[in-house]
Amino acid sequence: MKNTYYITQRELYAYFASPIAYIMMAFFLAFSGALFAIFFNQNPTSADVNTIMRGWSGSVGFFLLIFVSIITIRLIAEEQRTGTMELLLTSPVRDWEVVLGKFLATFVLLLLTLAFTFFYLILMVAFGGRPDWGPVLSGYLGLLLIGGVAAAFGILASSLTQSQAVAAVIGILVCIILWFLGPLFVSNGPTNSEWWSVALSYASLESHVDSFSRGSPDLKDIVYYLTMIILFLGVTVQILKMRRGE
Amino acid sequence: MIEAEKLTKYYGDRAAVQDLSFEVQKGEIVGLLGPNGAGKTTTMRMLTGYLPIDGGRAVVAGYDVVEKPMEVRRRLGYLPETVPLYTEMPVRAYLDFTAKIRGVPSKGRNRRIEEVMELCRIADVSEKVIGKLSRGYKQRVGLAQAIIHNPQVIILDEPTVGLDPRQIIEIRKVIRDLAGNHSMILSTHILPEVSALCDRVVIVNRGRVLVEDTLANLERQGSNAERLRLEVRGPRQEIQDFLSRWPDVVEVEIPTNTTTASIDSQGNLAPAVEQEDEAAEINSDGVSNARFNLKVTPSTDIREALASAIVQQGWGLREIGLVVPSLEEIFIRLITEDLARLEEEENEGAEDFEVLDDDELTSPVQVRAARDDDELDDPEGRVVDSEDELNSQDITRREGSTPLNARQRVYPVAKTPEQAKRKAAPSFLTASPKDRSSKPAAGDTQGAEDDQNSTASESERE
Numbered sequence: 001m002k003n004t005y006y007i008t009q010r011e012l013y014a015y016f017a018s019p020i021a022y023i024m025m026a027f028f029l030a031f032s033g034a035l036f037a038i039f040f041n042q043n044p045t046s047a048d049v050n051t052i053m054r055g056w057s058g059s060v061g062f063f064l065l066i067f068v069s070i071i072t073i074r075l076i077a078e079e080q081r082t083g084t085m086e087l088l089l090t091s092p093v094r095d096w097e098v099v100l101g102k103f104l105a106t107f108v109l110l111l112l113t114l115a116f117t118f119f120y121l122i123l124m125v126a127f128g129g130r131p132d133w134g135p136v137l138s139g140y141l142g143l144l145l146i147g148g149v150a151a152a153f154g155i156l157a158s159s160l161t162q163s164q165a166v167a168a169v170i171g172i173l174v175c176i177i178l179w180f181l182g183p184l185f186v187s188n189g190p191t192n193s194e195w196w197s198v199a200l201s202y203a204s205l206e207s208h209v210d211s212f213s214r215g216s217p218d219l220k221d222i223v224y225y226l227t228m229i230i231l232f233l234g235v236t237v238q239i240l241k242m243r244r245g246e
Numbered sequence: 247m248i249e250a251e252k253l254t255k256y257y258g259d260r261a262a263v264q265d266l267s268f269e270v271q272k273g274e275i276v277g278l279l280g281p282n283g284a285g286k287t288t289t290m291r292m293l294t295g296y297l298p299i300d301g302g303r304a305v306v307a308g309y310d311v312v313e314k315p316m317e318v319r320r321r322l323g324y325l326p327e328t329v330p331l332y333t334e335m336p337v338r339a340y341l342d343f344t345a346k347i348r349g350v351p352s353k354g355r356n357r358r359i360e361e362v363m364e365l366c367r368i369a370d371v372s373e374k375v376i377g378k379l380s381r382g383y384k385q386r387v388g389l390a391q392a393i394i395h396n397p398q399v400i401i402l403d404e405p406t407v408g409l410d411p412r413q414i415i416e417i418r419k420v421i422r423d424l425a426g427n428h429s430m431i432l433s434t435h436i437l438p439e440v441s442a443l444c445d446r447v448v449i450v451n452r453g454r455v456l457v458e459d460t461l462a463n464l465e466r467q468g469s470n471a472e473r474l475r476l477e478v479r480g481p482r483q484e485i486q487d488f489l490s491r492w493p494d495v496v497e498v499e500i501p502t503n504t505t506t507a508s509i510d511s512q513g514n515l516a517p518a519v520e521q522e523d524e525a526a527e528i529n530s531d532g533v534s535n536a537r538f539n540l541k542v543t544p545s546t547d548i549r550e551a552l553a554s555a556i557v558q559q560g561w562g563l564r565e566i567g568l569v570v571p572s573l574e575e576i577f578i579r580l581i582t583e584d585l586a587r588l589e590e591e592e593n594e595g596a597e598d599f600e601v602l603d604d605d606e607l608t609s610p611v612q613v614r615a616a617r618d619d620d621e622l623d624d625p626e627g628r629v630v631d632s633e634d635e636l637n638s639q640d641i642t643r644r645e646g647s648t649p650l651n652a653r654q655r656v657y658p659v660a661k662t663p664e665q666a667k668r669k670a671a672p673s674f675l676t677a678s679p680k681d682r683s684s685k686p687a688a689g690d691t692q693g694a695e696d697d698q699n700s701t702a703s704e705s706e707r708e
Binding site for chain 2: 002003006007009010013014017018082083084085086087088089090091092093094244
């Protein structure tokens with residue numbers, strides 16, 4: 001476990017040593033701010049603070065996916081390319097410790113980025129808004145879990161190739177597909193109750209967001225996200241084992 | 247400290263390393279020597295546990311690499327061929343990270359980092375970002391990470407590759423400083439490195455151990471065929487005649503140090519050897535400084551007798567000495583012999599021979615041998631496809647007990663007499679397949695042997 005911590009530490013160092021993290025944070029916050037502005041304009045009284053936050057947290061998830069996909073592409077592909085993976089895998093560190101360390105570093109960056117969005121709340125409270133903390137916090141929990149799934153999949157994509165460009169394309173495409181699976185099939189409404197339609201919409205990331213932004217997170221949604229994270233990280237560990245020595 | 251027992255690794259169905267065994271004792275530095283593609287890196291990666299082992303066993307620091315990988319890794323320092331550096335980190339931070347994941351306890355970690363930076367002579371760049379360092383510094387930072395946890399076993403894959411001579415000397419100093427406390431394997435294809443650093447040499451080729459011996463033994467072995475170096479002041483031709491008449495002298499060679507041809511003042515192309523002769527004559531009035539290499543019958547020492555005889559003739563004896571073969575010569579001889587052995591093996595087992603494909607032609611000697619072949623036969627010559635295999639097997643059966651030479655075997659056999667004529671084959675191949683089967687193979691073998699010898703001497707001259 002100590003090794004995981006060391007790897008997390010180093011990855012955070014690497015994040016902030018390169019401009020990518022800053023640039024992507026800036027992009028994400030710009031989009032997020034724009035979304036906030038849109039919801040704010042629709043509900044221009046500060047009393048509507050809960051409606052605003054609910055709208056924002058329910059829709060900002062997509063940008064979060066893109067943001068996380070891009071910052072994670074480097075994580076393993078780069079180490080395979082420069083040969084530092086050989087250092088990690090010949091040190092007394094287990095493969096899963098490496099993968100988990102990288103995941104946690106991304107998660108910390110994610111927390112930090114989302115922390116900046118607290119500014120919206122502070123602003124609204126300062127102007128007399130009374131946020132309902134339950135739904136607000138559960139909205140954030142949903143965002144963290146979506147970000148976690150994207151991070152886990154980003155790391156998986158990164159382990160598949162030495163080329164960051166390829167990893168980026170795989171990561172972003174799959175995230176977009178995972179996101180839109182739901183809306184695609186749910187929009188057909190309850191009329192379409194074929195088993196595969198139900199299954200696909202259940203597999204969609206988007207269809208699990210709602211319960212969080214409404215303030216009543218469903219246990220099955222939490223389980224869904226956690227399962228996805230563990231699955232992707234587990235597959236990554238296996239891929240690392242298989243790709244040794246390439 | 248390190249035991250490799252019949253290590254085997256396949257890439258696809260090609261064996262990169264096969265039944266490779268050797269040992270490294272405590273405190274010993276062993277050089278793993280071989281041409282590019284001989285399997286050095288693969289062997290080292292198996293020892294570190296980075297590559298899965300396909301066959302055999304490796305024990306490092308008392309632990310089996312496969313069964314107890316973590317125990318092995320704790321006791322192992324490894325510098326891969328591509329130095330694993332996080333280029334965005336400063337040197338100290340990088341070493342701090344590698345120390346942590348190698349389990350150096352936090353108490354005394356900083357002191358250890360200072361120590362290692364001192365030892366590897368990188369203390370002056372400790373706060374600099376690694377990406378901005380020169381090649382030599384980077385290599386030494388890589389070495390520092392390999393020894394940060396004071397491992398019992400150190401494995402260095404080509405530690406001096408790509409460095410300039412001054413940097414090479416620095417790195418060697420560092421490695422020598424480490425000797426004694428650690429068991430070390432270092433791979434290289436730079437031979438002076440081995441003489442400079444190693445107690446023992448393991449020479450590998452085609453994934454197998456050719457020789458495992460001490461340097462001194464190797465050199466003694468190589469000096470069996472004795473050669474003398476001689477420089478005499480006097481009339482060149484007379485001296486040469488005199489030397490050739492000496493009973494124990496097998497051959498008198500005139501060394502040609504200048505191998506480049508040049509253009510003289512009249513604009514004529516002067517061949518290299520002649521030019522040297524002229525130079526030798528010009529440099530003294532009518533009398534020349536003549537240099538000779540003598541091949542003498544093995545295990546005779548004619549130095550004293552020859553020296554006094556030369557002096558009695560009234561010539562000036564300037565130098566006389568034994569020529570000790572360089573490690574290069576020994577190395578190239580071994581590799582060449584191995585190549586010949588490969589061919590023999592193929593002859594014996596014509597039914598299941600190993601097909602030499604381009605991937606395997608990685609050593610300079612092998613490549614040269616292949617090129618020789620290309621010159622001899624037509625462009626398809628080296629390609630052994632299934633048809634050729636069938637043909638060569640046919641020939642073996644037809645010739646019965648006479649073993650076929652491997653080179654000859656891979657020559658495509660023309661399917662019809664017209665084809666045979668069309669192909670510009672070398673003289674001993676122009677005969678039709680039928681003729682060849684009736685002729686004794688001795689002549690062919692001779693030709694191939696000459697070919698082999700010329701390959702060897704060519705390499706030696708380099």
